[in-house]
Amino acid sequence: MPLVSTAELITAAREAGLGIAAFNVITLEHAEAIAAAAELTGRPAILQISENAVKFHGGRLAPIAAAAAAVAGSSDARLALHLDHVESFDLLRAAHPAGFSSAMFDASKLSYGENVKATAEAARWAHEHGIWLEAELGKVGGKEGEAPLDAHTPGVRTDPAEAAAYVADTGVDALAVAVGSSHAMTERTAALDHALISELRAAVPVPLVLHGSSGVPDEEIRRAIAAGMVKINVGTALNTAFTGAVRAFLDAEPSAVDPRKYLAPAREAMAETVARFQRVVG
Template identity: 60%
Template sequence: MPLARTGPLVTEAAAGRRAVAAFNIVTLEHAEAVIAGAEAAASPVVLQVSENTVAYRHGRLLPLARAAVAAAEAASVPVALHLDHVTRDALLRQAADAGFSSVMYDAAHLPYERNLAATRAAADWAHTNGLWIEAELGQVGGKDGGPPRAAHAPGARTDPHQARLFAAGSGVDALAVAIGNAHAMTSRTAALDHALLARLDKALSVPLVLHGSSGVPDGELARAVAGGIAKVNVGTALNIAMTGAIRVHLDTHPDAVDARGYLTVGRQAMAETVTRLIGALAAA
């Protein structure tokens, strides 16, 4: 089916107190697995390509983007493409021509006023070029190999009053919030601050996004969706599934050299993870 657009998927989910699952992809196998998992769950889905993944792919956006577009157009469920955690304006400006309908512009590491100004400029450009834009306020932590921030460290949680001013001043279409979540967690032990989420949900009129969801247990994810989260980002959970399945395959097939063998089991493990996590969100 035709490529879907992130904005309508998230907006409709928010209106129905539901959430769209968004999965970060690194390889074509990731994209195929996410789509297969979403098809098994009969659910729309968002494929996300991060700036870090573009760097891994020698700084080239188009090869993976074009593969993801082709996979999405062959899917039986709506699939949208999202460019994630963009810090470079040069990369932002490639999004529209590469098949992306949305972008997450990440200036959360900057002081508030500089974050606001940079995000405002990015939002103006994005809207002029037909892109839905997401930003982050509060620092989720755990990216680029850094440790998650302490839950009560200054700036580690999103302040509802500041978030309301930031959303209005920047013009973004959605806001990723820090409520006890962290990127790159390999254990599912995160405890979310649902009281803070309730205050953010009341303060903001734009959809709320949860980053670092791989470390959040299923029950916590369902509560977050019920509390107002409309887009849930997952990345590390796919890599855990893929790597674990490949390790088992190579341990039991020590003479294996054909990449198709171990990539097949890795792709299937990721697809099963996608279906399970979409089910967890639907439990809300």
């Protein structure tokens, strides 16, 4: 099936009062696992490639984007392609020719004023090229290269009034907010501020995005969607499943050298993880 636009999937989920899961793609096996689980559950999904994943592939977006798009194109599931956590304008500009319908521009490390200025410029470019743009306000924490951040630290969470002004001044299409989750969590222990999510939904007209969902328990995700979250980002949970399956196979078969032998169970483990999240958000 041809790629579906992220905007179409987000709009449909929001109107139905459901979530839409977005899963990080690092290898071909990630993309295959996401597609397989989407077919199994009958739920659409977003395949997202981060700037860090592009760096892992030698700074070349086109090969991994083409691979993910090809997997989606050969699947019966409704799948979209999203470029995630982009800090480089050059990489953002590469989204359009690479087939992405959406991107997340991340200027959250900047001061509020500089964040607004940079994100507004990114949004103008994105809209001129038919790209749906997500941005971030607040400090979700846990990103690669950053010191660990306590999600309960004062000033970390997204302020509803500031969020309303930010969306109005930047023109973004969706907003990732800090409400108690953190990137790169390997244990599902995060407790979300559901009252804050409701306040943010009332304050801003665009869909809300939950980053760091790998560390959020199922019931917390369900409550977050009920309170107003729409796009649910999942990355670390797939990598945990992948690595666990590879480690278990090599522990049992230490002389194995054919990567297909351990990548197959790794792909299957990721597909099971994706399917579980698909059932939660749907």
